[in-house]
Structures are given as C-alpha cells and as structure tokens.
Amino acid sequence: MSMEISRVYDPALTAQNIVSQKKEQDAALFSKVLDEKKQSVKLSNHARKRLTARDLHLHNDDYQQISNALTELEQKGSKESLLLYKDMGLIANIHNRTIITAMNMQEINTVTNIDSTKFIK
Template identity: 45%
Template sequence: MGYRIINGVLYPVGDFSELHKKSDTKNLAKDSKSFKEILQSEKIKSQGFTLSNHCAQRLKERNIEINSEFLSKVNEGINRASEKGSRESLILYKDIALIASIKNRTIITAMNRQEEDINVITNIDSVVLL
C-alpha cells in the first residue's frame, strides 16, 4: 500500500481525497454515517500516522529515505505500541530511530542510529524494535 503526505499528514493512497470532503451543514441528516462507514473510518485512522514538521525536516537533513516498506513498518510499530498502552515511544527500524507520540499517532523526530551526538533519549515509556 502506498502513502501520500498532505500538509504533514500521512494518508494511504486512494483514501486521502475522501478525508478532505467538507460536509454541508444543510445536509447533516442525510450525511449520517452507517456503522460500516464509521468502521472504515476507524480502520483508516489505524492505518496512518502524521509526520511532524520537525520530523520531516530531520528526515530531509539526514537523507533518510521514506518508502512504502518504511511507512508500513512504522505504522506497524505504532499499532503495537498502542496495543500495549504506550504514550511516547522510541521506534527502531534498521538504522533509523524515531520518537513517536503513540496517542496522537505522530512521529516527532527522526535520527540515524550512527549519530555520535545522540546517546540519551528521555521522556519515552517504550521501545519498539522492528
């Protein structure tokens, strides 16, 4: 599955257009969602996450390439941490370390593991190894 980032928010390809539709206040009664639509909406939430502006800048500065495998694994890591009740997590994938707010499904920052100036990470309650 592919992903697309729009205004710092990550969406699965093909699903992003429906997330930005504005509802007409006159047709609120007509726009009531069925159980199936609500379930699908919740599934989409669990399939995506947001990259903070800070994280996007760090990924670019550190030449960390984002591909579909990377996005899929990070999403899997966020889902695992969420299932365990984590709030702030360090996600380790290959040579990349990510700090994530699990509750907000947001990647706060990214770094290479080889960076010498990074040796202490605070304010996390879990580590996810991918």
C-alpha cells in the first residue's frame, strides 16, 4: 500500500504569495526610481535664464557627463563647485544636484563661494 501525499489548494496562501511578490516588485521599482532621481541633474530657474541669455545649450548626453562629475564631487565631500564644461562654467550645489548658475568662459574672472572646481572632458 503506497501512501500518497495530496496537495491541498489553499487560496489564502496563493493570495499571500501574490501580495508578497507585488510588494517585492513595488520595492524594486521604488528603488530604481530613487536611484534615477539621485543621479538626475536639475537646473534652477536662474541657471535656465542664464543659459538662454548666453545662448548656451545642454543636451541629454551633457547631463550624463555632468551627473558623473557631480557624483565624483559628492564622494569627495564638495558642496558648491564650479564645473568647467565645453564653453561654459556651471556652478552647482552638489548635495541638491542642481546647477544654480551658468556663464560663458569669458565671464569667468573671479568665482567665489565654491569649495571645488571640476574640469569635465
């Protein structure tokens, strides 16, 4: 005589697994969005106006280069930095990942209230 173990269908257990999987997916999505947000670069209204007035342009690939520079500066403990990029100077708040002003290279004579400078190639 063989003993057969029968599996009992438990709808509550199945629903619990679905809820658990959904929570895991939501947590992963939230983590991804948070990581993307941490890597994003923001422009202050002042910086937007300065870029427009000086006919300076930033494209999508520029933002990635700037983001990488901000990450490096943050790891080194910088707070306010002058980023020298292409034909412009950008002053950034490192903690907020925000470009707060922009200038062309001819305007960079004296820059104050920064603790670092980064040349972005």
